[in-house]
Amino acid sequence: MEQRGIKLLAKRALDVGVAAAGLALTAPIMAVTAAVVRATMGAPVLFRQQRPGRGGNPFEVVKFRTMRDATDSSGRTLPDAERLTAVGRFLRASSVDELPQLWNVVRGDMSLVGPRPLLMEYLPRYNARQSRRHEVLPGITGWAQINGRNALTWEEKFDLDVWYVDNWSPTLDLVILWRTLRQVLSGRGVAAEGHVSMPNFQGTGRDDRSTD
Secondary structure, three states, X not given: OXXXXXXXXXXXXXXXXXXXXXXXXXXXXXXXXXXXXXXXXXXXXXXXXXEEOHHHOEEEEEEEOOEOOOEOOOOOEOOHHHHEOHHHHHHHHHOHHHOOHHHHHHHOOOEEEOOOOXXXXXXXXXXXXXXXXXHOOOEEEOOOHHHOHHHOOHHHHHHHHHHHHHXXXXXXXXXXXXXXXXXXXXXXXXXXXXXXXXXXXXXXXXXXXXXX
């Protein structure tokens, strides 16, 4: 078997082993989180949304809800900052809201490590180089997440994503997972300055950014 095939098998084995163990170990945390989300925000407990996976093919990402379904007097959805609850802010800062994505990893929709899956509407806004981030499975964490996360511009994030595509290995994934744990404990880079996460990406050359 060629070297890339061996690396892919090793990556998949790492994904399934760690994700399955993570689901088992964090089951009590997820049960408590589900109860708190239900009590403070109501149903549904989980946030589900179509995101682009490998090759840009859509899949349903799963997270814990962090925002209320709140609208203004005209029925328009309120800005994220007004819908994000105190519980949701904690879940984001601690990354507990991401735990259900371990199921996406077990299913094969995602990897533990890879470029973050963003919004389907961004696909036509990427240039050719930025689109290369979809050559691998999206990840719960990634090279961009441990090198600035939402403190980065979109262009900086995408450059780091493409670097990962060209340089990934099981060893690098282990390094990223270890550094992710340290970053989660520090709580750094959760939001861009002046935003609860990141502003929308409108295409290269603009100063906008998006939700992680």
